[in-house]
Amino acid sequence: MKKYFKILRKCPLFDQITDDNLLRMLVCLGARVETFEKKYTIFAEGAPANHIGIVLSGSAQIIQVDYFGNRSILNSIEPAQMFAEAFACAEVRSMPVSVIANEPCEVMLIDCRHILHTCSNNCEFHQQLIFNLMKDLATKTIMFHQRIEITSKRTTREKLMAYLLLQAKKSGSNSFDVPFDRQELADYLEVDRSGLSAEIGKMKKEGLIDNSKKHFVLL
Amino acid sequence: MKKYFKILRKCPLFDQITDDNLLRMLVCLGARVETFEKKYTIFAEGAPANHIGIVLSGSAQIIQVDYFGNRSILNSIEPAQMFAEAFACAEVRSMPVSVIANEPCEVMLIDCRHILHTCSNNCEFHQQLIFNLMKDLATKTIMFHQRIEITSKRTTREKLMAYLLLQAKKSGSNSFDVPFDRQELADYLEVDRSGLSAEIGKMKKEGLIDNSKKHFVLL
DNA sequence: TAAAATCTGTTGAATTTTCAACAAAACGGA
DNA sequence: TCCGTTTTGTTGAAAATTCAACAGATTTTA
Numbered sequence: 255m256k257k258y259f260k261i262l263r264k265c266p267l268f269d270q271i272t273d274d275n276l277l278r279m280l281v282c283l284g285a286r287v288e289t290f291e292k293k294y295t296i297f298a299e300g301a302p303a304n305h306i307g308i309v310l311s312g313s314a315q316i317i318q319v320d321y322f323g324n325r326s327i328l329n330s331i332e333p334a335q336m337f338a339e340a341f342a343c344a345e346v347r348s349m350p351v352s353v354i355a356n357e358p359c360e361v362m363l364i365d366c367r368h369i370l371h372t373c374s375n376n377c378e379f380h381q382q383l384i385f386n387l388m389k390d391l392a393t394k395t396i397m398f399h400q401r402i403e404i405t406s407k408r409t410t411r412e413k414l415m416a417y418l419l420l421q422a423k424k425s426g427s428n429s430f431d432v433p434f435d436r437q438e439l440a441d442y443l444e445v446d447r448s449g450l451s452a453e454i455g456k457m458k459k460e461g462l463i464d465n466s467k468k469h470f471v472l473l
Numbered sequence: 474m475k476k477y478f479k480i481l482r483k484c485p486l487f488d489q490i491t492d493d494n495l496l497r498m499l500v501c502l503g504a505r506v507e508t509f510e511k512k513y514t515i516f517a518e519g520a521p522a523n524h525i526g527i528v529l530s531g532s533a534q535i536i537q538v539d540y541f542g543n544r545s546i547l548n549s550i551e552p553a554q555m556f557a558e559a560f561a562c563a564e565v566r567s568m569p570v571s572v573i574a575n576e577p578c579e580v581m582l583i584d585c586r587h588i589l590h591t592c593s594n595n596c597e598f599h600q601q602l603i604f605n606l607m608k609d610l611a612t613k614t615i616m617f618h619q620r621i622e623i624t625s626k627r628t629t630r631e632k633l634m635a636y637l638l639l640q641a642k643k644s645g646s647n648s649f650d651v652p653f654d655r656q657e658l659a660d661y662l663e664v665d666r667s668g669l670s671a672e673i674g675k676m677k678k679e680g681l682i683d684n685s686k687k688h689f690v691l692l
Numbered sequence: 693t694a695a696a697a698t699c700t701g702t703t704g705a706a707t708t709t710t711c712a713a714c715a716a717a718a719c720g721g722a
Numbered sequence: 723t724c725c726g727t728t729t730t731g732t733t734g735a736a737a738a739t740t741c742a743a744c745a746g747a748t749t750t751t752a
Contacts, residue, residue, distance in 0.1 A: 326625040344611035350619075391607060393563050405625070406539075445710095667742090670700060671702070673701090
């Protein structure tokens with residue numbers, strides 16, 4: 255487990271937890287690590303929603319697929335970030351979304367019931383973990399607000415521009431990579447892929463942006 | 474304060490809190506009640522985000538207005554529900570959304586810092602409140618997932634149908650009221666109002682739904 | 693009660709998106 | 723390196739949304 259400490263220290267779940275306590279805590283929580291190949295399903299829609307996931311390496315995507323097969327990408331999960339914590343904390347029966355490995359992944363899984371319900375050892379760190387979960391959920395809620403601000407725009411160009419402006423702000427630079435290929439970006443922005451490609455082409459011609467694959471520059 | 478107990482007991486923030494403790498707690502937290510007329514701003518975008526709001530009577534709406542004046546309605550807040558808790562818990566500087574009274578409202582305001590940071594009295598209920606906040610935030614996250622499932626649909630009809638199906642499920646009946654007038658429903662679904670009116674008319678003609686004002690029936 | 697303000701439904705034109713199909717480019721594996 | 727697969731850009735036609743304008747209905751206010 256020790257080899258994961260460097261990344262786990264960055265995970266908001268373990269804020270304010272000393273290195274000394276972290277190892278014992280992981281044992282007590284029954285944390286385990288699993289690996290997934292690219293495109294493999296980490297959590298399937300409909301599966302029990304008991305576990306919190308933490309991406310240790312690689313990346314994952316939260317997706318919804320509707321009755322007609324249309325995919326929405328809700329979020330991209332990078333190393334040290336958590337996923338499925340809302341469903342585990344709300345104690346819903348089953349997952350309403352799927353989580354897919356976007357590249358080869360190492361994922362730590364923790365049964366959330368071990369966090370929410372005090373264990374027989376009566377460890378004091380439960381309170382800190384619950385506080386950290388609360389903070390994380392509040393942050394996730396804000397991310398959803400930002401996503402809604404983007405997808406509520408009515409045209410492909412407005413959505414893309416709103417998304418790129420936010421990414422530039424987050425990265426602190428006008429030159430940055432996005433975590434999506436074209437189809438994925440379209441499924442995040444809720445637009446048609448070919449329309450998105452066309453719009454990117456137009457905006458390049460107009461000198462608004464520069465782009466090559468996943469790299470974008472705001473001009 | 475006692476006159477609000479009946480509704481406060483239904484607020485998820487006070488789950489597992491005994492009536493005896495509730496009054497003392499409200500004093501300790503510095504809770505206060507304010508009233509707002511219809512359409513008045515409870516929290517303005519850009520204002521400090523320190524307070525959690527609880528709707529005691531009436532209802533409120535969470536709205537985003539973009540640069541061009543386009544309004545999105547993120548959520549409707551009914552009595553006993555909280556709002557702005559995510560921003561207060563995440564300790565962001567200022568509100569990224571506005572909260573508007575949808576009808577005459579009584580609102581309880583609690584400075585979230587009194588919940589997150591233990592007070593000098595060292596009351597034991599902080600832990601329970603933080604646990605309750607975590608549960609509430611998890612539930613709110615799930616609500617956003619549902620909203621995204623609705624607004625990610627590409628046509629007005631699909632969005633409306635997805636919304637109505639969810640409302641029917643929530644109300645436990647095929648006959649129910651929605652908390653929005655036409656323009657508000659359009660701003661929630663992220664579609665054009667006139668297009669929405671036209672689509673409702675078509676669906677009535679096709680015998681899919683019945684509707685009058687805010688009342689809908691799924692046939 | 694009457695007048696004013698707001699809300700709703702309807703229309704047609706303009707804009708935009710979606711859809712399907714295809715070819716070029718990029719990628720990955722043998 | 724070559725071949726098969728995946729990704730990306732491009733196109734045009736069909737479908738849907740948006741927009742502006744207006745009239746009738748409803749609600750609010752004086």
